[in-house]
Amino acid sequence: xxxxxxxxxxxxxxxxxxxxxxxxxxxxxxxxxxxxxxxxxxxxxxxxxxxxxxxxxxxxxxxxxxxxxxxxxxxxxxxxxxxxxxxxxxxxxxxxxxxxxxxxxxxxxxxxxxxxxxxxxxxxxxxxxxxxxxxx
Numbered sequence: 001x002x003x004x005x006x007x008x009x010x011x012x013x014x015x016x017x018x019x020x021x022x023x024x025x026x027x028x029x030x031x032x033x034x035x036x037x038x039x040x041x042x043x044x045x046x047x048x049x050x051x052x053x054x055x056x057x058x059x060x061x062x063x064x065x066x067x068x069x070x071x072x073x074x075x076x077x078x079x080x081x082x083x084x085x086x087x088x089x090x091x092x093x094x095x096x097x098x099x100x101x102x103x104x105x106x107x108x109x110x111x112x113x114x115x116x117x118x119x120x121x122x123x124x125x126x127x128x129x130x131x132x133x134x135x136x
Contacts, residue, residue, distance in 0.1 A: 020131030021060055022083045027075040027124035035076070038120040039064070042079075045113050049103045050081065056099075058088040075124045086130070
């Protein structure tokens with residue numbers, strides 16, 4: 001598979017476009033009969049976590065989308081997170097620990113929550129996308 005990289009020799013502003021927000025897209029396959037449980041768990045933990053990042057100015061928005069007609073072995077949920085920029089993805093350990101404490105209380109509780117989530121879904125992969133703001 002060929003990978004095409006951006007031409008780093010051309011300054012972004014002279015190319016007629018600039019970089020906007022950054023999206024991380026997670027593909028998820030819920031386990032049979034666990035879709036409702038997954039959405040409830042997502043609401044109770046992930047949304048709380050992302051709202052902290054949003055209040056801190058790192059996350060601009062997030063969405064959860066359902067694939068209404070997944071094919072065999074295909075993901076049935078997409079979770080999109082829009083970050084302010086690439087720097088917002090770079091979080092120090094100290095910052096991560098402070099967010100975990102605000103959402104879960106302790107690192108142990110966060111770890112327990114992650115294990116519980118594994119019973120509900122399988123991660124199918126993630127991609128990082130950068131919005132291109134094209135000049136008129």
